[in-house]
Amino acid sequence: MPESTQAEPEGAAPVAGATLGNQAAAVAAVTLVVNGQSHALRVEAGESLVDCLRDRLGLTGTHIGCDTAQCGACTVLLDGEAVKACNLLAWQAEGAEVETIEGLCSPGQALHPMQAAFGAQHGLQCGFCTPGMILRAIAMDAEGVPAEPDAVRAALAGNLCRCTGYEGIVAAIVDGLNAMRSCRKANV
Numbered sequence: 001m002p003e004s005t006q007a008e009p010e011g012a013a014p015v016a017g018a019t020l021g022n023q024a025a026a027v028a029a030v031t032l033v034v035n036g037q038s039h040a041l042r043v044e045a046g047e048s049l050v051d052c053l054r055d056r057l058g059l060t061g062t063h064i065g066c067d068t069a070q071c072g073a074c075t076v077l078l079d080g081e082a083v084k085a086c087n088l089l090a091w092q093a094e095g096a097e098v099e100t101i102e103g104l105c106s107p108g109q110a111l112h113p114m115q116a117a118f119g120a121q122h123g124l125q126c127g128f129c130t131p132g133m134i135l136r137a138i139a140m141d142a143e144g145v146p147a148e149p150d151a152v153r154a155a156l157a158g159n160l161c162r163c164t165g166y167e168g169i170v171a172a173i174v175d176g177l178n179a180m181r182s183c184r185k186a187n188v
Helices: 049-056 113-120 130-143 149-155 166-186
Strands: 015-020 023-034 037-044 075-078 081-084 097-099
Touching: 037 049, 049 075, 075 130, 081 130, 113 130, 113 166, 130 149, 130 166, 149 166
Parallel strands: 023 097
Antiparallel strands: 015 023, 023 037, 075 081, 075 097
């Protein structure tokens, strides 16, 4: 169950806090907006965003692969930009909008166009990399990455697939980008 407290004074600077054994642990009071919901938390100063999302908020769709920002399994959107949540401290997300794979659609809703494209193009095998791949692909739309295989491969360089399912992943992203852009044109 996530630890939640009342929001404390503005700012996310670490403050002295609880003790762990003989060591004092620095903690920060933060308010994180994740998938449109505000969460007031006290986090350890060195706690990564991925650990906070998984352990405190129960959002286990954000995976931990390498824990060194090499594989992209922990990719989330921070104010619409793809970031590796293992390489960001939880308190650094104060004031930003965080979106995880769970935020793309609720049960009973239609899949996000990128999720639907991954299913249609068999852009997943074991599924471990899939949440990070999908969120990275959604960020490609905002970055203006062309919906072309070579451009997608270049933009996907920081996300790894252990199953080497890149052909399906690239095809899914190309289709997903086209679908997202078509939806946007239809709504203009």
